Amino acid sequence: MIHKIPFNKIPLLSQTALDFLYKPEKISEFIEEISVIENFEKVIANRKDVNRNVLVDELKKQNSNSHKNSKKNIELLLDNNTFTVTTGHQVCLFTGPLYSIYKIISTLNLAKKLKENYPDKNFVPVFWMATEDHDFEEINHIHLFGKTHIWETSQKGPVGRFSTKEMQPFLSELKEIIGSDLSKEAIGYYENSTTIAEAHNKLINHLFGEFGVVVLDADSKELKKEMIPVFKNELLNQQTFEVVEKQSEKLVSKGYKKQVTPREINLFYQEKGLRERIVFEDEQYKVLNTKLEFSETEILAKLTNYPEKFSPNVVMRPIYQEKILPNLAYIGGPGELAYWLQLKSGFELHNIDFPMLILRNSALLIKSNIKRKIDDLPFELFDYFQDNDELIKRYIDKVSEVDFEEEITEIEKIFELTKEKVGEIDFTLEKTVVAELKRAQNSFNKIQKKVVKAEKTNHSIALNRIEAVKDAFFPSNSFQERYDNILEYHEEYLIKNLINNLKSLEDNLTLMELK
Numbered sequence: 001m002i003h004k005i006p007f008n009k010i011p012l013l014s015q016t017a018l019d020f021l022y023k024p025e026k027i028s029e030f031i032e033e034i035s036v037i038e039n040f041e042k043v044i045a046n047r048k049d050v051n052r053n054v055l056v057d058e059l060k061k062q063n064s065n066s067h068k069n070s071k072k073n074i075e076l077l078l079d080n081n082t083f084t085v086t087t088g089h090q091v092c093l094f095t096g097p098l099y100s101i102y103k104i105i106s107t108l109n110l111a112k113k114l115k116e117n118y119p120d121k122n123f124v125p126v127f128w129m130a131t132e133d134h135d136f137e138e139i140n141h142i143h144l145f146g147k148t149h150i151w152e153t154s155q156k157g158p159v160g161r162f163s164t165k166e167m168q169p170f171l172s173e174l175k176e177i178i179g180s181d182l183s184k185e186a187i188g189y190y191e192n193s194t195t196i197a198e199a200h201n202k203l204i205n206h207l208f209g210e211f212g213v214v215v216l217d218a219d220s221k222e223l224k225k226e227m228i229p230v231f232k233n234e235l236l237n238q239q240t241f242e243v244v245e246k247q248s249e250k251l252v253s254k255g256y257k258k259q260v261t262p263r264e265i266n267l268f269y270q271e272k273g274l275r276e277r278i279v280f281e282d283e284q285y286k287v288l289n290t291k292l293e294f295s296e297t298e299i300l301a302k303l304t305n306y307p308e309k310f311s312p313n314v315v316m317r318p319i320y321q322e323k324i325l326p327n328l329a330y331i332g333g334p335g336e337l338a339y340w341l342q343l344k345s346g347f348e349l350h351n352i353d354f355p356m357l358i359l360r361n362s363a364l365l366i367k368s369n370i371k372r373k374i375d376d377l378p379f380e381l382f383d384y385f386q387d388n389d390e391l392i393k394r395y396i397d398k399v400s401e402v403d404f405e406e407e408i409t410e411i412e413k414i415f416e417l418t419k420e421k422v423g424e425i426d427f428t429l430e431k432t433v434v435a436e437l438k439r440a441q442n443s444f445n446k447i448q449k450k451v452v453k454a455e456k457t458n459h460s461i462a463l464n465r466i467e468a469v470k471d472a473f474f475p476s477n478s479f480q481e482r483y484d485n486i487l488e489y490h491e492e493y494l495i496k497n498l499i500n501n502l503k504s505l506e507d508n509l510t511l512m513e514l515k
Contacts, residue, residue: 001513002501002511002512002513003167003218003381003510003512003513004508004509004510004511005381005382005508005509006508007021007251007362007507007508007509008021008507009021009382010385010509012362012380012385012479012509013334013386014257014305014334014335014338015255015256015336016256016334016338016341017334017337017338017441018343020035020337020357021359021507022507023080024030026391027254030247030341030342030344030353031250031341031344031354031357032344032354032356032358033356035115035329035356035357035358035359036505037114037165037503037505039356040114040117040118040328040329040356041118041222042354043328043329043355044083044118044121044328045326046350047083047326047327047328047353048353049057049080049326050226050323050324050325050326050483051080051137051226051324051326052077052080052234052326053078053221054222054223054225054226054324055077055324055325056074056075056077056078058220058222058223059074059077059214059216060471061213062072062215062216062217062220062460063199063201063205064345065202065205065215066209066215067205067209067210067212069209069210069211069212070205070209070213070214073122073124073125073212073214074124074214076122076124077124077207077326078215079122081121081122081154082121082122082123082124082279082326082327083109083114083121083122083123083124083327083328084123084124084125084126084214084326084328084354085110085114085123085124085125085327085328085329085330085331085358086107086125086126086127086128086325086328086329086330086331087103087104087127087128087330087331087332087360088096088103088127088128088129088130088321088330088332089103089125089128089129089130089139089201090130090133090135090139090159090304091125091129091130091131091133091139091150091160091196091197092138092139092157093139093140093141093142093143094142094186094203094485094486094487095200095203095204095207095485096139096142096485097143097481097482097483097484097485098363098364098365098480098481098482098483098484098486099333099482100479101207101361101486101495101498102136102359102360102361102362102363102481102498102502103214103331103332103333104125104127104204104207105361105498105499105502106128106331106358106360106361106504107127107331108125108127108208108212108499109211109330109361109499109502109503109504110125110331110358110504110505111123111124111212111505113123113504113505114328115187115382118361123328123486124212124214124401125212125213125214126214126215126216126325126327127204127208127213127214127216128216128218129160129197129200129201129204129215129216129218130160130310130317130323131158131159131160131161131196131197131200131217131218131219131255132158132160132218132219132222132268132270132274132275132311133158133159133160134156134157134158134159134268134270135155135159136156136159136162138155139159139196140152141152142174142485142487143271143475143476143484143485143488144174144177144178144445144485144487144488145177145280145488146263146475147177149170149174149439150171151167153166153167153494154273155273155276156257156273156274157271157272157275158215158275158311159197159269160195160197160200160219160220161195161196161197161219161272162195162196163194163195164190164191164194164195164198164199166195166197167190167234168191169188171191172206174187175187178378178472178487178488180487181314182486182487182490183487183490185206186203186206186487188498189202189203189206195371197217197219199424201215201217201230207289207486207495208274208495210340216256218317218320218321218324219229219311220308221306221307221454223324224307224310224320225307226323226324227307227310227312227320227323227324228303228304230302230311230316230319230320230323230352231267231303231377232300233350234240234265234266234267234316235265235278235280235285235296235299235300236296238264238280239263239349240262240263240266240315240316240319240346240349240350241263241265241266242505243346243348243349244261244315244342244343244345244346246345247342247343247344247345247346248262251342251492253307253343256341256421257340258341258342259338259339260314260342260347261333262315262342263277263306263313263315263346264279264280265277265278265279265280265285266312266313266315266316267310267312267316268310268311268312268313269287269292269309269310270308270309270310271309272309274287274290275311275315276288276289276290278299280312283295285298309497310511314339315342315343315346315467318330318340318343318347319343319346319347319352320352320438322347322352322353322354322355323350323352323385327353327355328334328356328358329355329357329358330353330355330356330357330358330367331358331359331360331497332357332358332359332360333359333360334359336358337359337483340357341357347462348490350411358505359507360504361504361506361510362481362509363481363498363509363510363512363514364473364479364480364481364510364511364512365484365489365513365514366512366513366514367471367472367489367514368403368512368513368515369515370468370469371513371514373465373468373469374469376462376465377462377465377466377469378395379391379394379395380400381511383472384469384473387469387482388466389469391466392463393465393469395462395463396459400467409442411440412441419434430476445498458500461505473496488507489514492512497512498512
């Protein structure tokens with residue numbers, strides 16, 4: 001069974017995301033178009049073309065073993081009437097948190113919806129693998145069945161280039177606790193791949209290739225050749241920092257938080273085992289935490305001959321994406337869209353189209369054992385988004401047979417009459433009566449707390465059920481989709497069921513009961 005809860009009915013999204021959905025006029029100057037299907041007509045008409053031949057050649061190399069439907073979509077990209085819709089994510093182990101799966105599903109569903117509304121055009125869902133990120137702690141673990149499993153390695157630099165040779169002890173540990181067909185296949189992709197990027201590509205293709213999703217690894221010399229003019233401008237003029245910082249300040253002045261901080265140079269220098277920021281100091285281009293430094297002539301020569309050594313940071317990466325793809329929309333989570341709101345002026349600076357921004361779908365998977373507990377409790381599904389203590393208090397209030405409200409009311413009436421009587425004799429005694437009333441109220445409060453404690457003991461089974469449901473929804477105090485992994489939930493038709501039930505451009509949380 002499927003349940004839908006509007007985002008504005010539960011405390012799940014940031015204020016920025018809620019305004020994006022329900023009050024887009026407040027952020028209109030920071031986006032290109034409001035995210036409704038009708039506005040894609042204008043986006044399509046205004047989209048500048050890209051170097052499709054280079055893009056297709058590179059995608060063919062990267063996806064030589066992909067599903068035939070993905071290969072078909074790659075070929076379609078040679079046609080000027082074909083456009084992409086894109087999402088991206090780090091190369092987290094085994095796809096990482098569930099929401100990375102929901103991002104891809106949101107993207108392929110949007111491509112389908114666009115085809116329905118604009119049948120004379122083609123729309124290709126693209127998954128951008130963020131293989132150049134170097135924050136290994138972001139991707140080195142997987143949460144399964146209440147336990148965190150961590151891959152330890154001393155490798156440095158872009159994580160997509162990490163060798164999988166050292167993973168065997170980690171993979172052996174996982175084999176002991178997971179036994180589904182998907183789990184076995186997923187582990188096999190890591191065992192039979194040379195790099196993390198290669199394994200991730202295989203796994204995404206396994207899950208989504210039949211639906212035409214195309215995987216792109218932007219850590220590519222040929223693709224970065226397209227960015228040489230932009231990277232050159234970044235090195236020499238450092239204008240992105242100024243325009244993005246101004247837009248960020250404007251965003252903050254309207255009450256929103258700044259998610260990313262632009263740099264004077266928004267590029268890293270990367271080689272095997274290295275990805276460090278480029279800075280300009282003392283008339284030299286220096287690579288932080290290394291002895292590498294270049295004159296202007298030297299670094300421009302490097303850029304011309306080895307563009308793959310230059311890696312965009314979080315501010316420049318979206319610009320790179322839109323430079324090489326004929327892209328109409330970017331699908332991201334609340335945090336991602338918040339930082340995209342800082343970037344439009346950077347796109348304008350480089351004369352690159354800014355895509356329509358789309359909030360990804362959000363879902364919550366309910367296992368059958370958790371569903372049984374929910375059925376035994378007197379709450380609606382949206383109630384479980386309340387604070388835990390508040391939920392327990394509500395339960396006790398619902399089932400408690402002891403209520404001192406009438407007694408307290410009667411005592412207050414008695415004290416009020418007493419205060420009037422003694423006031424006629426000596427008005428200073430009124431304070432004594434008020435103090436004694438307060439003491440009596442405190443006594444009843446103490447009794448009430450003891451009663452609640454006793455009720456909790458009497459209803460411990462039900463309260464344990466509440467705790468179990470809350471832990472399933474919010475494992476380790478994090479929302480399920482940001483913590484759990486698909487390998488824990490996989491069943492034969494889960495992906496197809498998610499695709500069928502996560503509706504494009506909707507503003508609901510989807511709760512899906514599993515068998």
